[in-house]
Amino acid sequence: MTGGAATHFADRLIDAMDRAGAPTCVGVDPVFEKLPQVLQRHTSSKVHAIERFSVDLVRAVAGVVAAVKPQSACFERYGSTGMLALERVCAEARDLGLVVILDAKRGDIGTTSEHYAAAAFEGYDADAVTVSPYLGAETLRPFLDTGEKTTGRTKRGRGVFVLVRTSNPDSDKVQGLTLRAGGSVALRVASLVAKLGEGRVGERGYSDVGAVVAATKPKDAAKLREAMPEQLFLVPGYGAQGGTAETVRELFDAKGRGAIITASRSVIYAFNPKLGDWAPEVRAAAERFNEEIAGVRK
Amino acid sequence: MTGGAATHFADRLIDAMDRAGAPTCVGVDPVFEKLPQVLQRHTSSKVHAIERFSVDLVRAVAGVVAAVKPQSACFERYGSTGMLALERVCAEARDLGLVVILDAKRGDIGTTSEHYAAAAFEGYDADAVTVSPYLGAETLRPFLDTGEKTTGRTKRGRGVFVLVRTSNPDSDKVQGLTLRAGGSVALRVASLVAKLGEGRVGERGYSDVGAVVAATKPKDAAKLREAMPEQLFLVPGYGAQGGTAETVRELFDAKGRGAIITASRSVIYAFNPKLGDWAPEVRAAAERFNEEIAGVRK
Numbered sequence: 013m014t015g016g017a018a019t020h021f022a023d024r025l026i027d028a029m030d031r032a033g034a035p036t037c038v039g040v041d042p043v044f045e046k047l048p049q050v051l052q053r054h055t056s057s058k059v060h061a062i063e064r065f066s067v068d069l070v071r072a073v074a075g076v077v078a079a080v081k082p083q084s085a086c087f088e089r090y091g092s093t094g095m096l097a098l099e100r101v102c103a104e105a106r107d108l109g110l111v112v113i114l115d116a117k118r119g120d121i122g123t124t125s126e127h128y129a130a131a132a133f134e135g136y137d138a139d140a141v142t143v144s145p146y147l148g149a150e151t152l153r154p155f156l157d158t159g160e161k162t163t164g165r166t167k168r169g170r171g172v173f174v175l176v177r178t179s180n181p182d183s184d185k186v187q188g189l190t191l192r193a194g195g196s197v198a199l200r201v202a203s204l205v206a207k208l209g210e211g212r213v214g215e216r217g218y219s220d221v222g223a224v225v226a227a228t229k230p231k232d233a234a235k236l237r238e239a240m241p242e243q244l245f246l247v248p249g250y251g252a253q254g255g256t257a258e259t260v261r262e263l264f265d266a267k268g269r270g271a272i273i274t275a276s277r278s279v280i281y282a283f284n285p286k287l288g289d290w291a292p293e294v295r296a297a298a299e300r301f302n303e304e305i306a307g308v309r310k
Numbered sequence: 311m312t313g314g315a316a317t318h319f320a321d322r323l324i325d326a327m328d329r330a331g332a333p334t335c336v337g338v339d340p341v342f343e344k345l346p347q348v349l350q351r352h353t354s355s356k357v358h359a360i361e362r363f364s365v366d367l368v369r370a371v372a373g374v375v376a377a378v379k380p381q382s383a384c385f386e387r388y389g390s391t392g393m394l395a396l397e398r399v400c401a402e403a404r405d406l407g408l409v410v411i412l413d414a415k416r417g418d419i420g421t422t423s424e425h426y427a428a429a430a431f432e433g434y435d436a437d438a439v440t441v442s443p444y445l446g447a448e449t450l451r452p453f454l455d456t457g458e459k460t461t462g463r464t465k466r467g468r469g470v471f472v473l474v475r476t477s478n479p480d481s482d483k484v485q486g487l488t489l490r491a492g493g494s495v496a497l498r499v500a501s502l503v504a505k506l507g508e509g510r511v512g513e514r515g516y517s518d519v520g521a522v523v524a525a526t527k528p529k530d531a532a533k534l535r536e537a538m539p540e541q542l543f544l545v546p547g548y549g550a551q552g553g554t555a556e557t558v559r560e561l562f563d564a565k566g567r568g569a570i571i572t573a574s575r576s577v578i579y580a581f582n583p584k585l586g587d588w589a590p591e592v593r594a595a596a597e598r599f600n601e602e603i604a605g606v607r608k
Contacts, residue, residue, distance in 0.1 A: 041422075085418060085425035091397055091433040096390035117418050119442060120383060121478040121551075124339075127383035135389035144417060146444040146473055148480030175444055180419040182446030189498060190490045197495060200487060253419075 018163045020214030021140060021171035022222070022244055028078035028111045029272060034306035037079040037113065037246070038298060039276030040101060042066050042086050046281050048290040059090040063097035067104050069280055072291040073298040074108035079139075081246075081274055084116040102136045112138045113246065117175060119144030122151050129158035133170050137162075140171035142224055142246070149174065149204035156212070156221070171220040171244075174205045177236060179226035179249030198232060202239035209242055218244045218270065225263060227255025227273070233262035237270075245271040251278030251301075257308045268309045275301050316461045318512030319438060319469030320520070320542055326376035326409045327570060332604035335377040335411065336596060337546070337574030338399060340364050340384050344579050346588040357388040361395035365402050367578055370589040372406035374596040377437075379544075379572055382414040400434045410436045411544065415473060417442030420449050427456035431468050435460075438469035440522055440544070447472065447502035454510070454519070469518040469542075472503045475534060477524035477547030496530060500537035507540055516542045516568065523561060525553025525571070531560035535568075543569040549576030549599075555606045566607045573599050 029035040042062035044052065055061035070080055082105075087098035105112045114136055118128040125143075132141035132155070143152050152172060159170030177187055177198045187198040202223065209221030222244040225236055237245075245263050249255035250273050263271045282297030283290035317325075327333040340360035342350065353359035368378055380403075385396035403410045412434055416426040423441075430439035430453070441450050450470060457468030475485055475496045485496040500521065507519030520542035523534050535543075543561050547553040548571050561569045580595035581588035 043425075083422060083425075085416070085422045085429065088393075089425040089428040089433060091429070092390045092394035094429075094433075095386075095393045099389055117416070117442075118383070119444075120415050121476065124381060124383045127341075127381075127387040130387040131383065131389070131392075135387060135392075144415075144442050144444050146417075146442050146481075146484055147476050147478055148483045148485075150480035150483075151478060178419065178445050180445055180449060182448035183444075185446045185448075185502060186444055186495070186499065187446075189495065192488045192490050197484070197487065201484065204483060 018167045019169050021169035021220040022218035023214040023216050024139065024169060025079065025111050025171070025244065025272065026216045026218065026269070032076065032078040032302060034302045034309070035272040036077040036302050036305050037081050037272050037274040038073045038077050038279050039081045039083060039115070039248070039274050040066050040069060041083040041276045041280065048283060048287065049285050050288045059093045059097055062086065062090070063100060066097070066101040068291050069294060070101060070105045070108060070110065072295040073279070074105070074110055076295060076298040076302055077110075079111035079113055079272060080105045081113040081115045084114060099136060102138055106137065111140070113173065114138035114141045117142050117144050119147055119151065121147060122154055125151055125154040126158060129155040133158055133162040137166070139168060140173060140222070142173045142175065144175050145201050145204065149201070149208045152208060159220070169214070169220060171222060173222040173224050173246040174201070174208070176201050176205060176223040177225045177229050177232055179228045179253045179255065195235070196232070199235055199239055202236050205243060206240045213242050218242055222246055224248065227259045227263065228253060230259040230262050237263065237265060241265070243270070247271050247273045251275045257304060260305070261308050264309060273305050316465045317467050319467035319518040320516035321512040321514050322437070322467060323377065323409050323469070323542065323570065324514045324516065324567070330374065330376040330600060332600045332607070333570040334375040334600050334603050335379050335544070335570050335572040336371045336375050336577050337379045337381060337413070337572050338364050338367060339381040339574045339578065346581060346585065347583050348586045357391045357395055360384065360388070361398060364395070364399040366589050367592060368399060368403045368406060368408065370593040371577070371596040372403070372408055374593060374600055375408075377409035377411055377570060378403045379411045379413045382412060397434060400436055404435065409438070411471065412436035412439045415440050415442050417445050417449065419445060420452055423449055423452040424456060427453040431456055431460040435464070437466060438471060438520070440471045440473065442473050443499050443502065447499070447506045450506060457518070467518060469520055471520040471522050471544040472499070472506070474499050474503060474521040475523045475527050475530055477526045477551045477553065493533070494530070497533055497537055500534050503541060504538045511540055516540055520544055522546065525557045525561065526551060528557040528560050531557075535561065535563060539563070541568070545569050545571045549573045555602060558603070559606050562607060571603050
């Protein structure tokens with residue numbers, strides 16, 4: 013942030029990607045059984061272990077990638093103590109200059125969305141949150157309104173990424189259904205997302221209403237890009253879920269921009285679990301991921 | 311529970327509805343600004359106020375209605391302390407013999423759904439949780455698997471209610487879309503829900519995979535009932551959201567069963583905010599609600 017004025021979320025994210033040299037995000041999805049043995053054996057509780065791992069993970073990737081995406085579910089499973097750990101992980105990431113995208117996939121009727129928005133932007137103070145469109149895109153407007161209120165106090169613009177096309181095979185059975193009016197459910201949701209994001213474009217040309225579009229459905233990519241010219245795409249599924257450099261390429265726009273690629277398992281568990289000093293291996297994996305994605309855009 | 315064997319979720323819920331004399335559920339959606347003045351003014355924090363209100367609310371409706379539906383968002387907005395309050399509210403409700411349906415509307419890819427399921431059934435120890443189908447019904451299977459593991463330890467069968475047709479006007483723009491193959495998105499999701507629930511039917515004839523079907527979309531009711539003969543419908547939208555006795559009637563099956571009706575604002579805020587002794591007024595409103603719904607079924 014360069015001045016006293018609030019900075020639009022999309023501009024902030026693009027600045028962070030420019031600093032990183034690639035549009036990259038690391039998913040913070042800590043699972044106790046996958047942690048380094050030293051953390052599994054020498055911590056007082058599972059939730060303490062995932063907190064220590066996540067904080068050290070965030071430190072390891074800071075200065076390499078643009079953003080982190082904490083997976084709310086991995087913390088929620090430990091109840092209130094897990095949520096306290098999530099608060100600390102988000103704070104650590106913000107303090108290190110990483111953009112924090114809370115992966116929560118919330119969605120409810122409008123009055124309830126207000127509460128979820130308060131949780132994301134006031135409780136966890138995240139820069140953006142993933143949300144679900146099944147109840148209609150208008151139910152997501154409270155996320156935008158709450159984001160604006162929060163921005164007013166903190167000078168950090170907030171954003172949302174609406175689920176449009178997800179990476180799992182079974183998503184075809186809902187998102188991939190063909191409508192009588194033509195196109196798929198995902199494509200119609202894309203239009204709703206584009207409309208929700210209208211008039212919310214920052215100086216760099218993108219709206220603070222983004223979309224989750226997986227790297228594993230390449231044949232949809234061009235149509236979704238066309239339907240959402242102003243949306244930043246949050247792209248999960250790179251690496252462990254099957255997304256490749258080739259499928260990712262299709263998701264950028266004509267300027268080679270407009271998407272941020274997320275890797276989770278392929279980076280955060282890239283260590284020998286028996287070694288105590290695991291963080292340098294994760295940092296090296298994040299650097300490789302960053303270079304791969306930087307190469308894709310050329 | 312009558313013996314040592316685990317009791318199927320749907321059987322337990324039907325038993326609870328029989329005891330209550332009506333298929334009724336009260337939504338626990340505490341919002342600080344709507345609480346009785348005594349709680350707004352004389353509590354040490356907002357989250358403490360919503361916890362006290364919710365615990366007393368649960369006590370007020372116990373013995374009247376069959377179930378309570380805590381709204382996770384109302385607690386999450388207060389971060390980890392809010393989640394601690396939610397844990398206590400769920401525990402209080404269970405101890406009073408109420409069936410606890412956690413309204414969380416979670417949904418993610420399979421590996422992440424496992425964590426959300428652990429949060430719902432192990433963390434909050436809820437009897438059932440609401441889930442979202444946008445990523446495909448198969449992504450919800452971890453909720454069933456985790457429910458079974460939890461049932462094995464606690465002897466209380468667990469269930470899910472999948473969002474099919476919600477009460478808000480904007481839901482038409484996604485759930486109401488017509489497919490090329492015929493029928494709406496909601497109707498196709500209904501088929502997926504029916505399939506997910508196959509072979510999971512209890513002694514009373516219903517699956518532990520239920521569906522959220524609103525009382526505000528009466529013209530869809532008959533088709534959804536036909537597509538989901540084994541599903542219990544969790545019906546929001548009664549009272550404040552516009553559902554009426556007439557629209558609710560269509561959601562029961564031929565036996566006058568198969569649905570549980572939820573009221574939130576119309577019951578939980580049915581008090582004079584200036585009065586200190588608000589709980590008896592809420593109990594009276596719950597009794598009126600119960601009688602109305604008992605009348606609908608006849």
